[in-house]
Amino acid sequence: MKAMIRTIALGVGLSLCLPLAALAEPEQGKPLTLESLLQSVKQGRREDQAVNRERLAEFKAEQRDREKLLAEIKAERAALEALSAERESQFEENELLIGDLEQRLQERMGSLKELFGVLQQVASDAQGQFYVSLTQLDHPERGDFLVDFAGRMGQANRLPEIGEIERLWFELQQEMTESGQVVTQTRNVLTPDGTEEPRPVTRVGLFNAVADGKYLQFIPETGRLLEYSRQPDRYLGGARALSAGDAGPLAFAVDPTRGQLLELLTQAPNLSERVAQGGTIGYSIIALGVAGLLLALGRLVVLWLEGRAIHRQMANPEEPSAKNALGRILLAGRLHDEPDTETLELRLSEAVLEEVPRINRYLPLLKIVAAVAPLMGLLGTVTGMIVTFQAITLFGAGDPRLMAGGISQALVTTVLGLCVAIPMLLLHNLVQSRAKSLSEILQGRAVAMVASRAEAQG
Incomplete structure (x- = not known):
């Protein structure tokens, strides 16, 4: 049994050593044998053991260094923990001390806190006023001082200096002086x-x-x-x-x-811009008013000239002239020298009726202008309201500027219509009264001629 185990171990050893033997170079002139291969394996083992010992020595040396570094780190941590505990205790003591000092400061400040609040408010208000003042062009540096001063007055532990308070007073006094x-x-x-x-x-x-x-x-x-x-x-x-x-x-x-x-x-907007807000209807009302004004002034001039001619004719009735209404009536009375007064009265009435339409010419047109102008203004009002409601439908009522165009047209045309209608109504009454007075003069003179003929016949 032991012989078999040895044989197996020898076979395994040979199988492991054959690759190394294949890599090993045989000496010059010597064949590769089992003994030389065994020597090579032994030599390789010795070299590996030496390398392993060196590596182990390095590992142990590095382990000692790491253990030393770990000890130093632990010592430093312990020192820092002790320092932290000391600082924490010192912080608690300082916090208590600061609280006591702040309480003593608040007690000693007393009513000065109100003064500091007033100084902060005055500095803030002054900075806001100075920022938009024209004197900022001459003193642009005071804004930074006021902002900094107001910020420091808002701190409970910052006392102002006398120089800072004096400068605040100086800036206020300077602003009042330059005003x-x-x-x-x-x-x-x-x-x-x-x-x-x-x-x-x-x-x-x-x-x-x-x-x-x-x-x-x-x-x-x-x-x-x-x-x-x-x-x-x-x-x-x-x-x-x-x-x-x-x-x-x-x-x-x-x-x-x-x-x-x-x-x-x-x-x-100026006057021209306001008129332009009325649009086409506004310009139409103005054109109508100008035409009516020119017509009324023209009729007043004509009636004034006619009145002067009639008065001159009244001063000289013996020499009638065909250039005035009264002269033409007198000529008609002389031309138709009828024997009876009734026929003469009819002839004179005919002559008066021919002259009265000339005197009352264009009076209905002036009345129409005075009546149409406010109606056109109402038309512009309705048109402007339609534009306003369209703007509200499209854009809503959030922005009043979108509705300003329609509202302006609605109001301006109404004003223009009234501005035209009121003077035209006054001018119509003035022209009508002037024409009526001239017509009454003509009728009166005609009646006087008939009365004179009746007296002569009697």
């Missing part, structure tokens, strides 16, 4: 076409700035002066006089809202 000054300086002005030009700018207190007789708008975001694209023509007289350097008191329109009212005035 009553009129100062002229050369500054860059942004024109409506986008160019920037240096111009002499006159600042009227904190309210308005003018240059070359035009109002300027201050833009706080950019710190620039912008010329309004549209100027309030009604208030430009004082601005022009101020830019011209006129001496003495001047009538100047001051905007206490620092440009807000002035901007609204520049956006307000």
Whole structure:
């Protein structure tokens, strides 16, 4: 049994050593034998054992280094844990101390907290006012100071310095002083076409700035002066006089809202723009009114001339003239010198009836103009309301500007219709009364002629 085990072990050893023997190089002139192969295996084992010992020694040395490093790290962790515990205890002590100190500070500050609150509010309000003020062009650095000062006044543990409070008072006093000054300086002005030009700018207190007789708008975001694209023509007289350097008191329109009212005035439409809002119907009403006005004035001139001629004829009845109505009636009475008064009365009535239509000419047309004008205004009102309701249907009622066009047409045409109808009604009554007085004169003279003939026959 033992012999069999040895034989098997020898076979396994040979099977393992054959590859190594195949790799080993035989010595010069010596054949490869089992003994030489066994020696080579033994030598290889010794070399492997030496390498393993060296590696094991390296592993043990590295293990010792790692154990040393681990010990150092543990020692450092212990030290840091001790330091953390010390810092935590110190933090708790400091927190308690800070609480005591803050309580003592609050007790000692007393009513000063109200003062600091007032200083913070005043600084914040002043910064907001100075930001949109025209004096910001001269003192742009005060805004940073006020913002910083207001922020520090909001802190409970920050006491202001006397110099800071004095500077706040100085800035307020300086703003009040400059609110009553009129100062002229050369500054860059942004024109409506986008160019920037240096111009002499006159600042009227904190309210308005003018240059070359035009109002300027201050833009706080950019710190620039912008010329309004549209100027309030009604208030430009004082601005022009101020830019011209006129001496003495001047009538100047001051905007206490620092440009807000002035901007609204520049956006307000003028007369031509308001008329244009009426559209085609508005222009038609104006054309009708102009035609009616010219017709009424023409009839007044004609009747005035006719009245003068009639009065001259009344002063000289013995020499009738065919150039006036009364003269033609007198000529008709002389031409038809009838023996009886009834026939003469009929002839004179015929002559009067021929002259009265000439005097009352175009009176019905004036009355029609006075009646049609408000109806056209009502037509424009209805049309404008239709446009407004269409805009509401399409876009809703959220934006009033979408409905402004229809509402403007509705209101403007109504106003135009009334503005035409009222004067035309007055002119119609004036022309009618003038024509009626002349007709009564003609009828009276005709009756007088008949009465004179009746007296002569009697």
